[in-house]
Amino acid sequence: MPTNKYILADMATEKLERELGMVAKPTPEKIRVLETVLPSGRVRLESTLYHAEKLKKITISKRSLGKSVAGTLVMLIADAEYDLPFTLADITFDFAEKSKISAAFQLRLLVNDEESMKKYVDPFTNWHEAILKLPSEESPLVAEPGEFMKANPPPLRYMRSLPYDCTDQVLKYTEQFFDIFLGIYRKAEPVRDKEQRKKMDSFRSEFNNHVLGDDPSGQVLTRIFGQEKARLFYEHFTYL
Numbered sequence: 001m002p003t004n005k006y007i008l009a010d011m012a013t014e015k016l017e018r019e020l021g022m023v024a025k026p027t028p029e030k031i032r033v034l035e036t037v038l039p040s041g042r043v044r045l046e047s048t049l050y051h052a053e054k055l056k057k058i059t060i061s062k063r064s065l066g067k068s069v070a071g072t073l074v075m076l077i078a079d080a081e082y083d084l085p086f087t088l089a090d091i092t093f094d095f096a097e098k099s100k101i102s103a104a105f106q107l108r109l110l111v112n113d114e115e116s117m118k119k120y121v122d123p124f125t126n127w128h129e130a131i132l133k134l135p136s137e138e139s140p141l142v143a144e145p146g147e148f149m150k151a152n153p154p155p156l157r158y159m160r161s162l163p164y165d166c167t168d169q170v171l172k173y174t175e176q177f178f179d180i181f182l183g184i185y186r187k188a189e190p191v192r193d194k195e196q197r198k199k200m201d202s203f204r205s206e207f208n209n210h211v212l213g214d215d216p217s218g219q220v221l222t223r224i225f226g227q228e229k230a231r232l233f234y235e236h237f238t239y240l
Helices: 007-020 114-131 147-151 164-187 194-214 216-225 227-238
Strands: 033-038 041-052 055-065 069-078 086-094 100-108 156-163
Touching: 007 041, 007 055, 007 069, 007 086, 007 164, 033 216, 041 216, 041 227, 055 227, 069 227, 086 164, 100 114, 100 164, 114 156, 114 164, 147 194, 156 164, 194 216, 194 227, 216 227
Parallel strands: none
Antiparallel strands: 033 041, 041 055, 055 069, 069 086, 086 100, 100 156
């Protein structure tokens, strides 16, 4: 077992405070910590919300299931005038039966066009090709995605389970993932083109209307904690 099951939370908090000057935003007490007990153990989800220049939401969520599963999810969401992609990193340690680590990384474009691909996805190409060379297997989905998610897949997605021995390498690639994003972030300028802004706003609206029900994580959150708390969680932490 790692000395710090929430190492991504510490890594991201330190790095993003230093590089972005991110500061905490008020988090509703009702959803700051979600807990319940399932037959498989106690489920706990503790989330902190931040913001920074150009980013209206930075969510860092630590979760656990009993003593066997623990990990961290980090999400970055741009201010309305920026077209920076929805960016996600997730590292989970699973000690049931065979020790393993699950890693997920994702970029979701607000406007899925050639210019956005070149600006936001292409810088990750070498990184993506390199991390795919680690010994791994595809992580099973916890639920079936809805039609909106199926029709709008992220252009960059990595969801793999790896041997625990790969932890240091996964952390190295996680550091690189944030470094690449930060390089893009620093160059980001407000979008002035009205048609482009209209496309951005349209995707945000459609995404927010569908993500809770369509996203496997949203489905699981609803099943465990109920519709009201799941909706509040997505409204404060996940909606674009």
